Amino acid sequence: DTAVSQTPKYLVTQMGNDKSIKCEQNLGHDTMYWYKQDSKKFLKIMFSYNNKELIINETVPNRFSPKSPDKAHLNLHINSLELGDSAVYFCASSLPGGLDTDTQYFGPGTRLTVL
Amino acid sequence: RKEVEQDPGPFNVPEGATVAFNCTYSNSASQSFFWYRQDCRKEPKLLMSVYSSGNEDGRFTAQLNRASQYISLLIRDSKLSDSATYLCVVGETDSWGKLQFGAGTQVVVTP
Numbered sequence: 001d002t003a004v005s006q007t008p009k010y011l012v013t014q015m016g017n018d019k020s021i022k023c024e025q026n027l028g029h030d031t032m033y034w035y036k037q038d039s040k041k042f043l044k045i046m047f048s049y050n051n052k053e054l055i056i057n058e059t060v061p062n063r064f065s066p067k068s069p070d071k072a073h074l075n076l077h078i079n080s081l082e083l084g085d086s087a088v089y090f091c092a093s094s095l096p097g098g099l100d101t102d103t104q105y106f107g108p109g110t111r112l113t114v115l
Numbered sequence: 116r117k118e119v120e121q122d123p124g125p126f127n128v129p130e131g132a133t134v135a136f137n138c139t140y141s142n143s144a145s146q147s148f149f150w151y152r153q154d155c156r157k158e159p160k161l162l163m164s165v166y167s168s169g170n171e172d173g174r175f176t177a178q179l180n181r182a183s184q185y186i187s188l189l190i191r192d193s194k195l196s197d198s199a200t201y202l203c204v205v206g207e208t209d210s211w212g213k214l215q216f217g218a219g220t221q222v223v224v225t226p
Binding site: 040041042043044045048056090103104105106107108109 | 149157158159160161164200202213214216218219
């Protein structure tokens with residue numbers, strides 16, 4: 001009965017490679033997010049999609065490209081990986097807008113290590 | 116200046132004691148406030164929303180001071196299982212759920 005799931009859980013790769021992380025939610029939410037949590041533990045939003053439409057796009061290198069095939073899935077593709085991309089990437093989902101509906105449910109995270 | 120600032124701690128708390136900590140936020144237009152809890156190497160999970168009048172959920176009490184732009188969390192009768200990092204989270208209602216997270220306050224409850 002996993003609510004928000006991500007694959008893979010761990011990803012170790014060489015600099016310059018291209019990799020993808022997948023996220024799926026079965027909560028029936030309309031909005032999904034990608035966050036990056038770096039070594040200093042700050043959780044920073046990268047992207048948000050509402051019903052497959054991009055609505056938040058923070059200052060993120062264009063090597064990062066999100067794709068939402070349907071509202072239950074939001075994948076993250078990263079081109080030409082760099083050392084600084086090493087972090088934990090969390091997917092999250094929520095109902096759209098509103099005070100009480102801002103609760104976000106997070107996936108277990110993908111720990112990316114770039115060597 | 117960070118949008119949400121927290122004392123990183125750690126706050127070392129004997130079991131059964133009370134611990135309280137604050138966070139400050141910079142955007143006076145912020146409309147929604149939360150405390151999330153993150154265990155080591157796990158995802159953040161909502162602990163409680165914070166309402167203007169203050170609210171309580173069991174041993175946890177949250178307060179909001181809009182004038183001074185800070186939020187507080189108080190944990191009474193601390194349990195070992197309360198050991199975690201507590202993330203202060205602030206959002207703007209009209210921004211499609213864009214939340215600003217603090218870096219967290221670590222609480223360590225000791226026997």
